[in-house]
Amino acid sequence: MSQSVLVLGATRGLGASLLQLYASKPSTTVFGTTRSSTPPEIPSQPNIAWLTGIDVAKQDAGQEIVLQLPSSTRVSTAIISAGYFGFETFDEPDWEKEVKMYTTSAIGPVFIVHHLVKAGILGERSKVILVSSESGSITLRHEKEGGGNFGHHASKAALNMVGKLLSLDLKDRGIxxxxxxxxxMRTEMTRSVGFDQYWDDGGAVTPDQAAESLASFIEEFDISKTGQYWAPRGPRDIGTAEDVLGKNLPTPLQLPW
Structure with missing residues (x-):
């Protein structure tokens, strides 16, 4: 059965791994977005199409995606994996970093999904997957990890609310x-904020490994779980999971808000 998948933020990290993973599947067309005005220099594959000049943090991103997609395109799954992490501490909060994190994580997705639905690109039985983080769970925040990184954590909590609200708006449409x-993950993003020092102890995985488990989860995900918040890989890399939720937790794990 043929399907079309849209990956927003497909040039690096998890997005790049998802692009290649879906492109390896028979009868799958993958649309990937890049902020650049030209497609990335990677080996070309006939079932990958690039949408260029797409910045999730810009108001016109959804309109640009609709304009660049071939007419009558119907997307089975749209994955918004684009992200930005600006490191902060209480002693050195950063206004510009916080604005960029909120815009990228929690504002941009609203407008993108709006335009995709209104254009008929997302419809009944389509899936929208918003890549959040366990860092957006207020329940899981624990004194052992301390404070700081206000924009990162709070923008993901805001994204969780956005996803919940979208699920209510789109349930009757079958989305x-x-x-x-x-x-x-072991990515340049986590390295850039110094989190590579925690990779080994924290059980960090490669983007390819994360993409495999996420794609398997998406395959089973349906309207019965709409609006829910999950860790497809379970609690293994969530440092506060056992302290807050207890032991012998399942995989995948539904996360608390």
């Missing part, structure tokens, strides 16, 4: 909306 913590 399922999921929020996911894909895993603690």
């Amino acid at each position: 399922a909306v999921g929020l996911v913590h894909p895993g603690f």
Whole structure:
């Protein structure tokens, strides 16, 4: 059965791994977005199409996606994995970083999903997957990890609310909306904020590993779980999971808000 998948933020990290994973599946067309005005220099594949000049943090991103998609395109799954992490502490909060994190994580997705639905690109049985993080769970925040990184944590909590609200708006249309913590990953993003020092102890995985588990979860995800918040890889890389939720937790794990 043929399907079309849209990956927003497909040039690096999890997004790039998802692009390649879906492109390896028979009868699957993958649309990937890049902020650049030209497609990335990667080996071309006939079932990958690039949408260029797409910045999730810009108001016109959804309109640009609609304009660049071939007419009559119907997307089975749209995954918004684009993200930005600006490191902060209480002693050095950063206004510009916080604005960028909120805009990218929690504002941009509203407008993108709006335009995709209104254009008929997302419809009955389509899935929208919003890549969040366990860091957006207020319940899981624990004194052992301390404070700081206000924009990162709070923008993901805001994204969780956005996903919940979208799920309510789109349920009658048959569109399922999921929020996911894909895993603690060994990416340039986590390295750039110094989190590479925690990779080994924190059970960090490669983007390819995270993409595999996320894609398997998406395959089983449907309207019965719309609006829910999940960790497809379970509690293994969530440092506060056992302290807050107890032991012998399942995989995948539904996360608390």
